[in-house]
Amino acid sequence: MPVKIITKISLCQKHVDSLRKQGRTIGLVPTMGALHEGHLSLVKKARGENDTVVVSIFVNPAQFGPGEDYKKYPRAFAGDKKLCEKEKVDIVFCPAAGEMYPGKDLTAVNVEGLTDKLCGRSRTGHFKGVCTVVSKLFNIVKPHTAYFGQKDYQQFLVIRKMARDMNFHLKLRMCPTVREGDGLALSSRNRCLSPKERTEARCLHRALESARYLIKTKRVSGAGLIISRMKAIINEQPGARVDYINICDPETLEDVKSVKGKVLVGLAVFVGKTRLIDNVVIS
């Protein structure tokens, strides 16, 4: 069966309502497109656990700040459609911006607390945009389960909190980060890197691995010292600039001073003009 392309909210709702009436389970993979193996790992997981798999493709203007890369964000619909067909996706929901946001004064969904740290600190309003679009997608696609990647670890925690607080009746799954052979986390934004920047971008993974080594071997436990070592690794690359590096509690995202139990080490780095994020959880 070819993948069904739906661009209208009302059609999507009608379709999923009838699927639900037939007793079919629905898995949703929300994406911004320019699909890669990271996205496809979520699709495969959803395929294995649901009767119907819906992939949403929507570059959400509400989660980009002024001066960010909304216009330059990679768009590759023809290739995305082929990949979805190959993975036996049932429905691609790909609305236009005007379909999702028809008016000016938009009701927004905002999660407090978790969103003023890490990416939320450097991208004001980002998670408000994410939560608004994801809650709309939950109401449009009505999934039994929605799938997210660990690469956007904070996003997962924020969406989990939103789903609990707003009583969305669905399960959320976090799937492991898929990486290139040299450790770089797959990302649609990797397409924006020049060959030289692509080489420099290895420093994110190298910095995270150095933190893992220092923590695992108990060589250093002070978060400040680990962060300085990581910064030094990133600053060796002339095109790389640290946006943030945080070592924090993996549930509350509160910074830790010294590493005792499980921690999240998360970072965002500009390589040239492209902002990349990555993280590891270390116990």
Ligand code: AMP
């Ligand atoms: P995006 O299209 O970048 O908004 O990502 C859509 C979903 O795919 C999010 O849940 C991401 O966390 C997930 N994702 C992106 N990159 C990866 C990756 N390298 N490994 C696993 N999941 C990923």
